[in-house]
Amino acid sequence: MQSKSYSIFGGHGSKSGIEHAAEVIFTICGFFAVLAVASISIYMLTSGTPALFKVGILDILFGSVWKPDAAVPSFGILYVILTSIVGTALAILIGVPIGVMTSVFLAEVAPQKLANIVRPAVELLAGIPSVIYGLLGILILNPIMYDLELKIFKGSSTHQFTGGANLISAVLVLALMILPTVINISETALRSVPQHFRSASLALGATKIQTIFHVVIPAAKSGIITAIVLGTGRAIGEAMAISLVSGSSVNFPLPFHSVRFLTTAIVSEMSYASGLHKQVLFTIGLVLFVFIMMINVILNSLLKKGGDKNDK
Amino acid sequence: MKKNLIKILAAAGMAVLTMGALAGCGNSTAETTAAETKAAETTAGTTQTTTAAAATTTAKATADLKGSISMVGSTSMEKLATALSEVFMEKYPGVTVQAEFVGSGAGIEAVTNGAADIGNASRNLKDEEKAKGIVENIVAIDGIAVVTDPSNKVENLTKDQLIAIYNGTTTNWKDLGGADQPIVVIGRESGSGTRSAFEELLKLEDKCKYSNELDSTGAVMAKVASTPGSIGYVSLDVLDKTVKTLKLENTDPTPENIKAGSYFLSRPFVMATKGDISKQNDNVKALFDYIHSDEGKELVKSVGLIPAN
Numbered sequence: 066m067q068s069k070s071y072s073i074f075g076g077h078g079s080k081s082g083i084e085h086a087a088e089v090i091f092t093i094c095g096f097f098a099v100l101a102v103a104s105i106s107i108y109m110l111t112s113g114t115p116a117l118f119k120v121g122i123l124d125i126l127f128g129s130v131w132k133p134d135a136a137v138p139s140f141g142i143l144y145v146i147l148t149s150i151v152g153t154a155l156a157i158l159i160g161v162p163i164g165v166m167t168s169v170f171l172a173e174v175a176p177q178k179l180a181n182i183v184r185p186a187v188e189l190l191a192g193i194p195s196v197i198y199g200l201l202g203i204l205i206l207n208p209i210m211y212d213l214e215l216k217i218f219k220g221s222s223t224h225q226f227t228g229g230a231n232l233i234s235a236v237l238v239l240a241l242m243i244l245p246t247v248i249n250i251s252e253t254a255l256r257s258v259p260q261h262f263r264s265a266s267l268a269l270g271a272t273k274i275q276t277i278f279h280v281v282i283p284a285a286k287s288g289i290i291t292a293i294v295l296g297t298g299r300a301i302g303e304a305m306a307i308s309l310v311s312g313s314s315v316n317f318p319l320p321f322h323s324v325r326f327l328t329t330a331i332v333s334e335m336s337y338a339s340g341l342h343k344q345v346l347f348t349i350g351l352v353l354f355v356f357i358m359m360i361n362v363i364l365n366s367l368l369k370k371g372g373d374k375n376d377k
Numbered sequence: 378m379k380k381n382l383i384k385i386l387a388a389a390g391m392a393v394l395t396m397g398a399l400a401g402c403g404n405s406t407a408e409t410t411a412a413e414t415k416a417a418e419t420t421a422g423t424t425q426t427t428t429a430a431a432a433t434t435t436a437k438a439t440a441d442l443k444g445s446i447s448m449v450g451s452t453s454m455e456k457l458a459t460a461l462s463e464v465f466m467e468k469y470p471g472v473t474v475q476a477e478f479v480g481s482g483a484g485i486e487a488v489t490n491g492a493a494d495i496g497n498a499s500r501n502l503k504d505e506e507k508a509k510g511i512v513e514n515i516v517a518i519d520g521i522a523v524v525t526d527p528s529n530k531v532e533n534l535t536k537d538q539l540i541a542i543y544n545g546t547t548t549n550w551k552d553l554g555g556a557d558q559p560i561v562v563i564g565r566e567s568g569s570g571t572r573s574a575f576e577e578l579l580k581l582e583d584k585c586k587y588s589n590e591l592d593s594t595g596a597v598m599a600k601v602a603s604t605p606g607s608i609g610y611v612s613l614d615v616l617d618k619t620v621k622t623l624k625l626e627n628t629d630p631t632p633e634n635i636k637a638g639s640y641f642l643s644r645p646f647v648m649a650t651k652g653d654i655s656k657q658n659d660n661v662k663a664l665f666d667y668i669h670s671d672e673g674k675e676l677v678k679s680v681g682l683i684p685a686n
Contacts, residue, residue, distance in 0.1 A: 208603070226606065228589065
């Protein structure tokens, strides 16, 4: 009795069949992402634009009064947009230097044993759900901010006290949340800088720190920019954590004001909104979508320029 | 080939339907309820025919009521009306309850001119409405409690004081007999039923100056409990020891006081009919019987309201 043998080196017919099928499957998988992006773009455009024309583009984007349920509703989201820009920028300003320095520490400076403690901690930080960051913000950050607020604005009759739920709290939480992204990607970039760059610099008499700042970091620039892009994306798209710590009142983004971000504006009012109010929330989603697209395009082109320079 | 095409079309149709259903979840609740009632209508229609066919064999089933009840009115009563219609239709499969949410005034108008069986209003009826033969049937009472953090020394607020706090005129507890401590004004997001009831009862529609707009009752409770000097409002059913409940005009927000009318931060939910309940058709009578039954009272409590009697 002859046992049947199965092999991918079977007959010519089945071989070409498998090849063909695999190709088709890969193509379908490849187009799945394209389909998702295309359908999301189309959906955001179709659901976000009607309100723009009903309310008026200028009234929505440059109006500063958000009263969606008033007798004469007003849908100005200027402060919300500004909050997202200011909040994300500040989070990047705080988070990126710390993140890049940490990655330099991990890739260049730290002894192996120490790096083995810090790296898992950073990876763990990336895995913590955003709502946990929010809870920590409520329990720890908000009371500290409230103490600070009481001291700074003592006796002030014009300041509205927020109980610590303000822009600074949100920025600090965001900065903490983008750290793991920035650290992991910049570390990979720093590690991929060829060893002979460092050797050459050290041989010329540069100190270790000079080598890091003048040779290694410039060589890893494009990787670090990618880290910043992804960090920015995470910061501007975060909703859960900051909805817990920012107070969610629509105000001009000053440090001790309770503020509302683009993301939290959608999250907080979606459940009960109806009619035009709901359509405007979709428009806010569209604005957020456009923002993220713009950040990607601008930073990608920056990145490309940097890459070209390195190639020359 | 043709069969395949039909199959593909059917699959596409299914996909579109599921997408529609998913989108429906996100759509405005008024729309969803409209869709729900429509769906319920068709199912009720089919059950009607089946029960009619089975009628000869099973004689009188649980519910021999057939027809529909239309309910028009207050958006604040949406939660109650939707819950009520769902449970009622389950109990009486032959009856369809259609609920529309367009506002108290429009609801009373609809019942006055006969366009609806029941007019929902989240306020007491006006005299001129009663004069047209509309009967005020209070089915539930909505009460809102004002809470502060547990260490606050203020026990009682008057209506004017509460208004002054929420429109930003009073900003420190010392002006109200408390400690020298700024007031942190906490409220709900716009669109919330509690917020609209609170602002409506205090005539503060869109005049409130909130420092925190939180998107759930639980979040308000947590924030008030943990922030010294804060003040917030929540529905009565969630009150607990983590916060301090204030008296308003020296009255505690108890169901007894609210029913007696001495606690001002409350409003009746009225299901108005043209003429007394006894003069209505059997479907409407059955609906009111259900609301006044123990089961109905539990339902009213489950949506955070106080049963009327």
